[in-house]
Amino acid sequence: MSRTPVTVTVTGAAGQIAYALLFRIAAGDMLGPDQPVRLRLLEIPQAVGAAEGTAMELDDGAFPLLAGIDITDDAAVAFDGTNIALLVGARPRGPGMERGDLLEANGGIFGPQGAAIQAGAADDVRVLVVGNPANTNALIAQRNAPDVPAGRFTAMTRLDHNRALSRLSAHIETPVSDLARVTIWGNHSATQYPDLTHALANGTPVINRVDRSWIEQEFIPGVARRGAAIIEARGASSAASAASAAIDHVRDWVQGTPPNDWTSVALPSDGSYGVPEGLVSSFPVTSSGGEWRIVPDLEIDAFSRERIDASVAELAEERAAVEQLGLI
Ligand code: NAD
Ligand code: LMR
Numbered sequence: 001m002s003r004t005p006v007t008v009t010v011t012g013a014a015g016q017i018a019y020a021l022l023f024r025i026a027a028g029d030m031l032g033p034d035q036p037v038r039l040r041l042l043e044i045p046q047a048v049g050a051a052e053g054t055a056m057e058l059d060d061g062a063f064p065l066l067a068g069i070d071i072t073d074d075a076a077v078a079f080d081g082t083n084i085a086l087l088v089g090a091r092p093r094g095p096g097m098e099r100g101d102l103l104e105a106n107g108g109i110f111g112p113q114g115a116a117i118q119a120g121a122a123d124d125v126r127v128l129v130v131g132n133p134a135n136t137n138a139l140i141a142q143r144n145a146p147d148v149p150a151g152r153f154t155a156m157t158r159l160d161h162n163r164a165l166s167r168l169s170a171h172i173e174t175p176v177s178d179l180a181r182v183t184i185w186g187n188h189s190a191t192q193y194p195d196l197t198h199a200l201a202n203g204t205p206v207i208n209r210v211d212r213s214w215i216e217q218e219f220i221p222g223v224a225r226r227g228a229a230i231i232e233a234r235g236a237s238s239a240a241s242a243a244s245a246a247i248d249h250v251r252d253w254v255q256g257t258p259p260n261d262w263t264s265v266a267l268p269s270d271g272s273y274g275v276p277e278g279l280v281s282s283f284p285v286t287s288s289g290g291e292w293r294i295v296p297d298l299e300i301d302a303f304s305r306e307r308i309d310a311s312v313a314e315l316a317e318e319r320a321a322v323e324q325l326g327l328i
Contacts, residue, residue: 004036005035005036005037005038006035007083007122008031008037008083008084008085009039009086010022010040010042010086010088011043011088011089011131012043012087012089013041013051013071014054015088016239017130017243017246018088020239020240020243020244021086021088022039022041022054023057023058024244025037026039026065026066027061027065028063028065029251030247030250031250031255032255033065037065037067038068038070039068039069039070040070040072040077042073042074042079043071043072043089048071048073051071052071075113075116076116078116079113079120079121081120081122082121082125083121083122083125083126084126084127084250085113085126086246087110087128087129087138089109089131090109090110090131091108099321103133103318103321103322103325104325106131106136107325109137110129111140111141111144111327113141114140114142114144114145115144117141117148118148124290125148125152126152126154126250127142128155128249129154129155130242132188133188134155134156134157134188134266135187135188135266135279135280135281135318136280136315136318136319137155138153138155138266139279139318139319139328140322150278151268151291153280154249154253154266154267155265155267156188156242156246156249157184157188157265157266157282158246158263159188159238159241160192161182161183161245162241162245164196164223165179167219167222167223168182168201171210171214172206172209179199179200179206180199180200180261181198181262183198183264183283183284184264184282185273185282185311186282187282187314188282189224189314190224190225191224191314192224192282192311193304196210197299197304198284198298226238249263254290256288257286257288262285263287264284265282265283265285265292266280267281267292272294272296273294273298273300274309274312275312276312278319279319281312284298
């Protein structure tokens with residue numbers, strides 16, 4: 001195999017999501033069956049030993065595409081020359097922590113990681129933030145890397161997108177493969193707006209096939225609160241499904257989205273759909289040539305407008321909070 005390996009950095013490498021993610025990357029699910037990868041695992045010093053354990057298991061997988069593994073607790077080393085950075089490690093909310101405390105704790109992680117990406121990453125670096133609060137963590141990283149094109153920083157709403165597809169598929173008894181044009185707008189939080197207005201099943205609109213009450217009372221809250229439901233059921237937050245969504249996100253970014261469909265990605269707004277410029281908000285997007293493009297000119301009805309505005313207002317509040325903390 002003669003292709004140059006792509007360097008993929010994964011933070012939070014000893015955590016649950018990484019445990020599901022790393023093996024799929026090594027197997028070629030993210031960058032394709034002919035693309036070797038070199039993994040860089042970043043952890044905090046106390047968890048480097050556990051990350052070494054994961055690396056031992058990766059070795060034991062004898063993956064033909066895995067060109068090497070480095071493990072470090074130094075962000076400068078982790079992001080040096082990296083092509084794809086998956087920022088999974090984050091500070092979870094602890095007892096008694098307020099939202100502002102969480103934003104501050106994560107600012108201490110994502111600010112320096114953004115700066116390290118700017119200082120050392122490859123020119124084509126692409127960043128996916130998974131660690132919560134993902135949108136605002138991505139904003140912090142992006143603002144600490146002003147020389148990197150802003151659109152290279154994204155946050156993950158693909159899990160919400162996949163949840164929406166799966167729920168719609170079950171409701172209208174149509175395989176996921178026959179569905180298209182579902183959208184997640186806004187924040188990866190309970191305010192997100194999963195939107196079926198433009199969704200298609202076998203090329204025809206689904207909006208007239210589903211009840212308004214199902215959309216408003218079951219579909220939207222069911223998708224938006226799925227993360228909390230998983231935590232309640234598993235006693236831990238979603239891990240394998242989150243890893244799978246991260247694989248989907250990067251695969252589509254690098255390899256392109258299918259024709260006649262789009263996906264959902266949180267990226268710095270260019271002002272589209274009235275979302276203030278710079279906020280890292282989820283949009284319907286296509287990808288080609290390794291770049292996301294927000295789907296233009298969709299009609300937004302009054303219900304959708306209200307839902308999008310509510311989630312965007314939450315993002316604006318989060319941005320104001322991190323601004324006040326001096327993190328951006
Ligand atoms: P986890 O607690 O199992 O693992 C997190 C790991 O990150 C830990 O090993 C920890 O040591 C490490 N870490 C903490 N600070 C770090 C730093 N500065 N540098 C490198 N590593 C660091 O958590 P998990 O289940 O893997 O989830 C990770 C994050 O993903 C959480 O914030 C979770 O809320 C979030 N998440 C997001 C989505 C999404 O859809 N966007 C979905 C599920 C989970
Ligand atoms: C998810 O959507 O599953 C997670 O972001 C939930 C969480 O709060 O960790």
